Amino acid sequence: MEQEELEQNSSEEPSFFQKTWWMLIGGIFIGLLSAGVILLICRPPQGAAIILRPAPTTVPIAVHITGAVAEPGVYNLPVNSRVEDVIKKAGGTTANADINAVNMAAILEDGMQVNIPLKINAIVVYSDRSIPGYEVEEEETEENGEKQTSTSTVSYPININTATQAELETLPGIGPVTAQKIIEYRQENAFQIIEDIQKVSGIGPATFEKLKDFITVGN
Structure with missing residues (x-):
């Protein structure tokens, strides 16, 4: 009688393999449940696009300025500099520069060439000392406050x-x-x-x- 009860109790207890199997299934279930909760919390709102922006750069741009400026040449300037900035770098315009023909507010780009034109009929002095003279316009203010333009010749x-x-x-x-x-x-x-x-x-x-x-x- 006692032998039969012992055999019946031993048959009702789960084996080691069964215990391991149920523990494995339980662990997988808990892991999947945890992963689902994390994804639900961390996922971005639906419809929100992820935008990748380029890293800001501080590399200067190189601009070549020519024409009626004091020091023509290539100058390095910050990004988003304007024509006015490169003219200042070049020492300013000469007396015979036609600044009205230039957009001083234009934004410069790397590798750009900017040419400052001469005024129409301007006399350009290079290296000939025999040039008789150069006409220069100067403004003089009278006592009544009005300005009168006079022309003088430089020898x-x-x-x-x-x-x-x-x-x-x-x-x-x-x-x-x-x-x-x-x-x-x-x-x-x-x-x-x-x-x-x-x-x-x-x-x-x-x-x-x-x-x-x-x-x-x-x-």
Whole structure:
């Protein structure tokens, strides 16, 4: 009798294989349930697009400026710079530049070339010292406040110790910014020889070669 009860109880207990199987099924079920909950919580709202944006860049752009500027050449500028910015980099426009023909607000692009045109009928001075003169327009204000335009002729070579801003701007490679620097420099230190003009910021050997035949110090 006792033997029969023992055999009956042992047959009702699950085997080791059955226990392992049920534990495996239970683990898989719990894992799938947990994964479903995580996906439900973390998924983006339906209809919301994921946009990949390029990383911002700080690499400067290179722009080539030519024409009626003090220092034509290639300059590096920040992205989204405008034509006005590269003109400033080049030392400003010359006295005979037609700035009304240029869109100063245009945005520059890498590799772009910007040309600053000359005014119609402008006289361009290069390296011929025999040129008789260069006509310069200057504005004078009368006592009643009205402005009257007068025209004067510049004869070369000009005295860089006494030349006006307008006269200095007629020199090759010299724009408004550099002309003002020349005036500021000579107020503190008079030019003793023409080579002294290279002491002015923005005037190097290349620019000096362009203008040396057109200047004097009056000695």
